[in-house]
Amino acid sequence: MRISVPATSANLGPGFDSLGLAISLYNQVVIRPSKFHSVSLRGEGSNNPMLKDNNMFIAIFNDFYFNLAKKKRNFRFEFTNEVPLSRGLGSSSAVIVSAIASAYAIEGVKLEKEKLLNLALAYENHPDNITPAVMGGFNVASVQDNEVKSIRKELPRxxxxxxxxxxxxxxxxxxxxALPFKYSKEDTIFNIAHSSLLTAxxxxxxxxMLKTASKDIVHQKYRMKQMPELFDVQKTALNNGALMSTLSGSGSTLFSLCYKEDSQRIESSLKKRFPHFRVLTRNFDNSGVRIED
Known part of the structure; x- marks a missing residue:
């Protein structure tokens, strides 16, 4: 069985812990029956032996598989990771979502995406990353009574x-x-207004409308001060035609959205100005988690 989950960018400026979208950058795992447990890892994190020995995917997978099958089995797990670790692109959400979904799929138990999303919530208590990882596209999500309520929108090519x-x-x-303990009424209203406008x-x-709607004063500036170059990254992207440019999750990745015809200019400008950073252009993912037998 092969399972893939897309990278995600959360917050999108003012939509703190509630807005997110999926990007065509994938973590993939192939799972095969085996006489003994084994793990192989390629791509992001492959130079970190701890990821093989202390693998969150396998721990979550084993818990769900045992609860479903009421027995233990050995598998070979072959991971190919494109999503960078600890860079604000939803790598932990990809692990959580893929581990739960694959345990159900291996045992042949049908799992609706809405149920998968709520099972993942137990491991990731903010819905802004796990929702697009499961659903794909742009998502507005909130949690009520320990259940994710979300609305999805496909993103055009x-x-x-x-x-x-x-x-x-x-x-x-x-x-x-780094975030303030309290916010003024004015700052709160500003972000509510801009998050609403961004969603609309x-x-x-x-x-x-995205350039105006994506403005934020609640979290980005405080986080980006930890890496001041990000302010220049954001300015460079916007000056070269980005429709919006925001901190991805809590960082350190900076996410920009643009028209296809502007993407090469923006990528080239960013690579020239920030040669020590990686710059990638990708489509948006509208499928979310995918399983192939």
């Missing part, structure tokens, strides 16, 4: 994602600690 992946991470824990812009495909 004439839009592209340009991601700038720095050569070092921003700690999610430290990034949250995606849903009505008013792409020219």
């Amino acid at each position: 004439f839009l592209k994602a340009v991601v700038v992946i720095p050569n070092r991470p921003i700690s999610t824990q430290l990034a949250r600690k 812009a995606f849903m009505t495909e008013n792409w020219e």
